[in-house]
Amino acid sequence: xxxxxxxxxxxxxxxxxxxxxxxxxxxxxxxxxxxxxxxxxxxxxxxxxxxxxxxxxxxxxxxxxxxxxxxxxxxxxxxxxxxxxxxxxxxxxxxxxxxxxxxxxxxxxxxxxxxxxxxxxxxxxxxxxxxxxxxxxxxxxxxxxxxxxxxxxxxxxxxxxxxxxxxxxxxxxxxxxxxxxxxxxxxxxxxxxxxxxxxxxxxxxxxxxxxxxxxxxxxxxxxxxxxxxxxxxxxxxxxxxxxxxxxxxxxxxxxxxxxxxxxxxxxxxxxxxxxxxxxxxxxxxxxxxxxxxxxxxxx
Amino acid sequence: xxxxxxxxxxxxxxxxxxxxxxxxxxxxxxxxxxxxxxxxxxxxxxxxxxxxxxxxxxxxxxxxxxxxxxxxxxxxxxxxxxxxxxxxxxxxxxxxxxxxxxxxxxxxxxxxxxxxxxxxxxxxxxxxxxxxxxxxxxxxxxxxxxxxxxxxxxxxxxxxxxxxxxxxxxxxxxxxxxxxxxxxxxxxxxxxxxxxxxxxxxxxxxxxxxxxxxxxxxxxxxxxxxxxxxxxxxxxxxxxxxxxxxxxxxxxxxxxxxxxxxxxxxxxxxxxxxxxxxxxxxxxxxxxxxxxxxxxxxxxxxxxxxxxxxxxxxxxxxxxxxxxxxxxxxxxxxxxxxxxxxxxxxxxxxxxxxxxxxxxxxxxxxxxxxxxxxxxxxxxxxxxxxxxxxxxxxxxxxxxxxxxxxxxxxxxxxxxxxxxxxxxxxxxxxxxxxxxxxxxxxxxxxxxxxxxxxxxxxxxxxxxxxxxxxxxxxxxxxxxxxxxxxxxxxxxxxxxxxxxxxxxxxxxxxxxxxxxxxxxxxxxxxxxxxxxxxxxxxxxxxxxxxxxxxxxxxxxxxxxxxxxxxxxxxxxxxxxxxxxxxxxxxxxxxxxxxxxxxxxxxxxxxxxxxx
Numbered sequence: 001x002x003x004x005x006x007x008x009x010x011x012x013x014x015x016x017x018x019x020x021x022x023x024x025x026x027x028x029x030x031x032x033x034x035x036x037x038x039x040x041x042x043x044x045x046x047x048x049x050x051x052x053x054x055x056x057x058x059x060x061x062x063x064x065x066x067x068x069x070x071x072x073x074x075x076x077x078x079x080x081x082x083x084x085x086x087x088x089x090x091x092x093x094x095x096x097x098x099x100x101x102x103x104x105x106x107x108x109x110x111x112x113x114x115x116x117x118x119x120x121x122x123x124x125x126x127x128x129x130x131x132x133x134x135x136x137x138x139x140x141x142x143x144x145x146x147x148x149x150x151x152x153x154x155x156x157x158x159x160x161x162x163x164x165x166x167x168x169x170x171x172x173x174x175x176x177x178x179x180x181x182x183x184x185x186x187x188x189x190x191x192x193x194x195x196x197x198x199x200x201x202x203x204x205x206x207x208x209x210x211x212x213x214x215x216x217x218x219x220x221x222x223x224x225x226x227x228x229x230x231x232x233x234x235x236x237x238x239x240x241x242x243x244x245x246x247x248x249x250x251x252x253x254x255x256x257x258x259x260x261x262x263x264x265x266x267x268x269x270x271x272x273x274x275x276x277x278x279x280x281x282x283x284x285x286x287x288x289x290x291x292x293x294x295x296x297x298x299x
Numbered sequence: 300x301x302x303x304x305x306x307x308x309x310x311x312x313x314x315x316x317x318x319x320x321x322x323x324x325x326x327x328x329x330x331x332x333x334x335x336x337x338x339x340x341x342x343x344x345x346x347x348x349x350x351x352x353x354x355x356x357x358x359x360x361x362x363x364x365x366x367x368x369x370x371x372x373x374x375x376x377x378x379x380x381x382x383x384x385x386x387x388x389x390x391x392x393x394x395x396x397x398x399x400x401x402x403x404x405x406x407x408x409x410x411x412x413x414x415x416x417x418x419x420x421x422x423x424x425x426x427x428x429x430x431x432x433x434x435x436x437x438x439x440x441x442x443x444x445x446x447x448x449x450x451x452x453x454x455x456x457x458x459x460x461x462x463x464x465x466x467x468x469x470x471x472x473x474x475x476x477x478x479x480x481x482x483x484x485x486x487x488x489x490x491x492x493x494x495x496x497x498x499x500x501x502x503x504x505x506x507x508x509x510x511x512x513x514x515x516x517x518x519x520x521x522x523x524x525x526x527x528x529x530x531x532x533x534x535x536x537x538x539x540x541x542x543x544x545x546x547x548x549x550x551x552x553x554x555x556x557x558x559x560x561x562x563x564x565x566x567x568x569x570x571x572x573x574x575x576x577x578x579x580x581x582x583x584x585x586x587x588x589x590x591x592x593x594x595x596x597x598x599x600x601x602x603x604x605x606x607x608x609x610x611x612x613x614x615x616x617x618x619x620x621x622x623x624x625x626x627x628x629x630x631x632x633x634x635x636x637x638x639x640x641x642x643x644x645x646x647x648x649x650x651x652x653x654x655x656x657x658x659x660x661x662x663x664x665x666x667x668x669x670x671x672x673x674x675x676x677x678x679x680x681x682x683x684x685x686x687x688x689x690x691x692x693x694x695x696x697x698x699x700x701x702x703x704x705x706x707x708x709x710x711x712x713x714x715x716x717x718x719x720x721x722x723x724x725x726x727x728x729x730x731x732x733x734x735x736x737x738x739x740x741x742x743x744x745x746x747x748x749x750x751x752x753x754x755x756x757x758x759x760x761x762x763x764x765x766x767x768x769x770x771x772x773x774x775x776x777x778x779x780x781x782x783x784x785x786x787x788x789x790x791x792x793x794x795x796x797x798x799x800x801x802x803x804x805x806x807x808x809x810x811x812x813x814x815x816x817x818x819x820x821x822x823x824x825x826x827x828x829x830x831x832x833x834x835x836x837x838x839x840x841x842x843x844x845x846x847x848x849x850x851x852x853x854x855x856x857x858x859x860x861x862x863x864x865x866x867x868x869x870x871x872x873x874x875x876x877x878x879x880x881x882x883x884x885x886x887x888x889x890x891x892x893x894x895x896x897x898x899x900x901x902x903x904x905x906x907x908x909x910x
Contacts, residue, residue: 039858042467043488065866065889133650154653242591242869243652243876260460262861263467263484 035269042265057270066245066254067271073160074250074275078231080164086221088168089175090213094205096176097183109180113173124238127166128153153239156247163248167235178220179213186212218290225286229279251275393503393736397440403730404472405766406465407448408458411657412680414450417758424764430752431765434741439733443766446472453717454592471722474731476532476767479520479852480860482718486528492721492728495527501729503736505744506769509533510735513772516849517715523851529718530735535772536711536845540834541602542696544677546669549576557697560704561606564670565637571669572646586646588671589638589875590659593868595673597681598659600638601710602672602699605844607634610710611867614848614902622847622906624899625710626867627890632883638875652872656681664688672699675775675830678823679759686819694823696830698837708844709837719767734767743771743796750800756807756818776838779831786827801825853901859894866890 031046036057038050061067092112099105115123131152133139139149152162190208199207233252240248251271259268409426418426426448435441447465449458453476465471466481469490477485485491502510510517510533517531543558545567550557553574558564568586570576577584588598594612604611610625617623625631641647648654648662660681662668666689671677675696682694701707719735721728741752742762753762762768771777774797781798782805785791794802804821807814824830837843852860870878870886 041484041488043469043485043490060893063889063893064862065885066869151650154650241653242872245869246873257865258862260463261456262865263463263481264858264862265467 032269033273035266036273038266040265040269053266057266058274060267061270061274066249069246070249070251070254073247074229074231074252077160077163077236077248077250078228080160081167081231082221082224082227084164084168085171085175085224086217088172089179090210090217092172092176093179093183093213094209096180097209098201098205109173109177111173112176115170116174118170120232120234120238123166123170124235127239131162154241154243156244159240159244159248163232163235163239166239167232175220179216182213182216183209222287222290225290226279226283228282228286229275391500393501393506393733394438394740395733396438397727400436400440400442401727401730402442402444403474403725403727404444404446406462406472406475407445407766408453408455409448409450410452410763412760413763416680417760417764420758421761426764429764430761431738434752435734435737435765439730439737441730441733443734471720473725473727474719474721476717476719477529478716479718480857482521482529482720483523483852483857485720486523490723491528492723492725493526493528494530494721494728494732495525497729497732498527498530501732501736503740505739506732506736509739509743509771510769513715516713519849520713520715520851521718529720530732531715532717532719532767532769533772534714534716535775536714537773537776537834537838537843539596539674539711539714540709540837540843541599541605541672541674541699542677542830542833543602543699544671544673544682544694544696546571546576546692547695548691548693549669552576552578557695558700560700561637561702564603564606564700565641568641568646568670569644572644576669577666582645583667585648585662585668586670587641588659588663588668589647589651590656591652591654591872592656593871595656597656597673597677598671599673600634601712603638604631604634605699605707605710606701607631607637608701608708609634610708610844611871612864613710613712613844613846615844616847622899622902624890624895627887627895632880635871635874635883636880639877639880642875643877647875652876660684666692675824675834676820678830679820682823683817683820686816690816695828696823696833698833706840706842709842711843711845713846713849731767734765735769738762738765738767739769739771743774747796749797753797754800756804756814775831776834779825779829779835782825783832783835847906848902850905853898853905855894855897855901859898863890863893863895863898866893 034046035050037052037054039053039056040050041048044050096105096108099108130136131138133149133151133154138152143149150158152158186208190212191204194204194208229251231250231252233250233256236248236250236253237256240253255268255271255275258264258271407426413426418424418429421429424430427445432443435443447461449455449461451457453459462477462481465475466477466485469488471490510531513533513535517533518527521527521529521531543564545557547557549571550567553570553576555567555570556563558567571584571586573582575582575584587603589600590598593600601611607630609628609630611631613625614622615625638647642649648659648667651659654662659668663671663681664684664687666685678694678696685692685694699707699709719731721731741747742749750756751761755761762770778798778801781794782802785794785798785802791802801821802825804818805826808818808822808826809815822829866889867886870882874880874882
């Protein structure tokens with residue numbers, strides 16, 4: 001017993017910074033939930049003499065005509081990002097793995113990884129220029145092909161797709177590299193054996209590469225379920241405008257506007273609290289299903 | 300599968316490999332695999348330790364950096380103040396000098412105009428060190444330090460956010476300008492000084508006279524329980540009058556007349572869009588300039604709506620003598636319908652929903668827009684930009700028109716929106732009043748140097764460098780009347796101060812020189828067919844419709860006003876973009892339910908109490 005404890009001691013140390021981080025940034029701020037039930041005046045402080053208003057803030061939020069819209073936007077944008085963010089890198093990793101020329105493979109890998117390092121503030125500016133219906137390069141291409149220009153960032157039909165598309169474009173390089181790493185770990189003997197048995201490339205990808213990545217795929221998808229209500233504040237904030245609130249406003253940007261711009265701290269906290277509760281239910285549920293269907297557990 | 304730890308051959312996947320290998324080993328290999336993995340853990344631990352150390356170093360560095368800019372300076376400020384406190388009695392004179400000098404802190408925004416048109420052309424002056432900060436230091440012994448500066452206008456998201464964070468933190472600078480809602484919140488939180496006696500004692504006679512010219516409204520709005528909690532930077536409602544600015548070179552080219560009715564306005568808009576007024580053979584022009592914010596002093600819709608007897612954002616009296624909110628009246632629906640039709644027909648930029656004033660100004664500069672509703676100064680900005688770009692372009696302000704052709708009411712919002720508050724416990728709470736005194740004195744007092752401190756030719760907006768910018772509310776109309784009288788008498792000798800400076804600009808323009816070209820905008824305001832002449836007309840015809848609510852915001856306004864405004868603006872934008880016009884009815888319902896009814900009741904209670 002004592003031997004095991006000592007052996008695992010370094011592991012416990014390793015987890016300490018993470019635990020501290022969560023305690024400071026996730027647990028301590030929970031005290032602020034009380035704000036959701038107050039008519040909060042910041043100057044009086046968190047524990048000051050605030051006026052308690054019961055569920056008023058929540059009722060007010062439910063009355064806001066945009067709230068249900070915002071909620072569904074969040075859910076639909078986030079789940080589209082989740083699904084595509086899973087599939088695209090897997091396909092790309094398998095395709096890249098099939099490339100024999102190392103130079104080409106490395107160059108592509110680096111090229112698709114690059115946007116991951118740019119912040120949305122920078123990318124937002126670039127995208128607004130690229131996608132502009134008057135003079136943007138993308139629409140220039142569309143019109144030269146004889147198509148109607150599309151107002152990607154101003155048209156409610158296109159905006160969610162633009163969000164999802166640009167998010168995948170920015171992030172799939174990272175996912176691809178993680179999956180490539182998983183592929184590197186597959187025993188080459190399996191491929192040799194399959195070749196001897198007469199399997200072609202398709203068969204090998206399907207029967208060896210994909211199953212070989214299974215654990216990492218399940219792990220990453222379960223982990224990403226935690227993001228189900230995080231549709232990406234940075235991105236939306238840098239790309240949206242009142243014109244596309246209808247299709248692109250998400251809970252986080254909504255909280256930002258109510259809280260930091262309108263200074264209605266109680267209401268903003270109520271929305272944030274609501275989001276946390278829904279997230280909790282969704283994550284608990286998806287974790288349960290991950291176990292039911294994939295027999296996978298993190299804990 | 301995956302029984303072995305992955306190889307580390309592929310360099311570019313090292314990091315990810317590391318992650319994956321930990322995951323895999325953690326799951327399967329860790330428990331029994333002896334010395335090798337223990338060594339690896341130690342390596343990882345050390346590596347993690349280094350990363351963490353690097354992180355914490357960074358943090359410290361960051362904190363130190365912050366400390367250097369904030370905390371120590373604050374201490375210095377306090378020390379300086381302590382020193383000054385000892386003999387501050389010497390400075391009781393409204394324009395007296397502190398010796399030794401004191402330092403006061405504030406927060407600012409740096410607008411486009413100041414950054415480009417003022418600091419961009421003035422050599423040796425910066426936002427922190429310029430003719431205004433120098434004159435305050437030399438004559439009053441007041442050094443002004445900005446705790447933070449945000450680029451953009453005071454209504455930009457960035458500024459509002461920074462301001463809200465500053466107010467929420469409770470760590471205010473010595474003085475700052477806030478809006479009516481923030482003023483009320485600060486008063487309730489007991490964070491600001493009572494200015495009642497200080498104003499009596501330190502405001503110069505000139506300051507008192509000028510700030511009272513707009514009636515008691517501005518001061519009523521800053522008074523809570525009989526205490527004056529802020530110095531209002533009194534703004535004239537009369538300056539908020541709307542005109543319709545039209546490109547007359549396009550009008551002439553298409554053989555059109557200036558508008559007499561709203562039907563004319565719509566016809567001009569249609570012609571400017573469809574009849575290729577710029578003659579390049581492309582359908583690339585718009586009839587009406589509109590911004591995503593809908594309202595405002597340039598490219599605003601207040602004047603357009605007033606043509607339909609719709610007065611959004613204003614509290615107006617209904618037939619029964621009760622106050623009602625203009626934005627929810629059925630006339631607004633009609634005006635929105637007209638705008639929607641214009642949008643559908645391509646007369647409004649289909650991208651207007653994402654264009655702010657600056658972007659629309661770019662379109663005007665590029666000669667894409669031929670008509671816009673705005674205030675008297677529009678010819679200086681943004682129209683001068685178009686003139687610079689297309690020397691043959693000509694703009695003129697016309698009175699706004701109504702549907703029937705009868706004289707329309709010209710809406711005037713209660714426009715005092717800046718209130719200067721002083722942090723409770725500030726060492727020199729009177730300093731801001733002295734700044735007010737000197738600003739007015741240097742521009743309109745006996746020692747005024749108007750063309751140095753207000754509007755020198757090379758940089759028209761120099762006055763905006765000052766953190767406080769009070770001005771006589773009627774100054775522009777007064778100047779116009781003086782100039783107009785002189786013009787009629789044919790004798791400009793008697794003009795002085797602001798009127799003289801302006802007349803010099805008109806003369807310069809009339810001289811036809813290149814320098815004169817740059818002050819074209821002034822001629823368009825004060826010249827014979829200038830916008831101020833129309834203000835004068837409005838005034839004489841008694842056309843002004845003044846906002847009836849002029850008090851501190853009611854409790855519901857403090858909480859809900861900005862949310863309701865956003866709901867309104869979003870709904871209106873969407874309707875113009877093509878949402879069914881009946882969503883206006885839904886908006887009215889929502890507005891009432893979300894606090895509007897309560898606001899109306901509170902406003903009427905106040906109104907009854909003033910009668």
